[in-house]
Amino acid sequence: MKIFYTDHFVLPLPEGHRFPMQKYALLREAVQTLAPNSLFEAPAATDDELHLAHHKSYVERMSSGTLSAQEIRQIGFPWSPQMAERARRSTGATIAALKSALADRCGINLAGGTHHAFADHGEGFCCYNDAAVAARVVQRDCGIERVLICDLDVHQGNGTASILSGDASVFTFSMHGEKNYPVHKEKSSLDVELADGCDDDTYLATLKRHLPQIIAAFKPQAMIYLAGADPFEGDRLGRLKLTKCGLRARDTLVFETARDNALPVAVTMAGGYAHDVADIVDIHFNTVRTALHVYS
Ligand SMILES: [Zn+2]
Secondary structure: OEEEEOOOOOOOOOOOOOOOOOHHHHHHHHHHHHOHHHEEEOOOOOHHHHOOOOOHHHHHHHHHOOOOHHHHHHHOOOOOHHHHHHHHHHHHHHHHHHHHHHHHOEEEEOOOOOOOOOOOOOEOOEOOOHHHHHHHHHHHHOOOOOEEEEEOOOOOOHHHHHHHOOOOOEEEEEEEEOOOOOOOOOOOOEEEEEOOOOOHHHHHHHHHHHHHHHHHHHOOOEEEEEOOOOOEOOEOOOOOOEOHHHHHHHHHHHHHHHHHOOOOEEEEOOOOOEOOHHHHHHHHHHHHHHHHHHOO
16 A cells, blocks of 8 residues: 655745644654555645646645735635645645555545645645545546545535545545535535534434445445544544544545445545644554555
């Protein structure tokens, strides 16, 4: 299994910025001890690839540093050359993970899951929509017709839903907090809204009811999984009450369902905002460990 990293592109964030950027390096260090020979530097997504899901003018503004102050505020990171390069690498990592999954059942991006990025703008710490780009790249390059995006980050995949609305070849499934960001939600192929305080049992039963059914009906040939760490009970932004054990059971359910259906899966980490960064890293690390176990 190939695991792609981008954490060596460090984003210069202003003092007091609350995004847990350090989680990526800590996660790679943890994965290094488990699977040292599986780690690869992520390639950069090309302009041609990004244009499959984004407006050319937006990619150009992002690349050249000519986004407006309003566009930068909406993304939530200050623009820097590292930020533009990191966004390309993170998207390239999901493309690479999905292509390697087609050959090897599963591939992992230790970042990605930037599902709040729209065709013409970014928001909520997301610049490019890696899942939408990767889905269209394998459709163009690898003879894949139908792709499932299984988004289990606690926030709705609004950018993904918007970019892929009207595209019947990509099924967008988002299971998210009803009361959570974004206030205005887009329409995915299937949105499942969860009440505040949702626990392990309710969450797992809901996922078990929907995921196998989607796979049986849509017959995807590849899947991109957003394994957000933010449904965790200790998350600052999550509002749900999943335990680490429940999140591991979620990952196991997704991977075993994919494996048993011979469905190649690319895994992305998506969000995670627990008070203690060690908890975020722990949850993401469990996702990687579970994938390695299920596909061993
Ligand atoms: Zn999130």
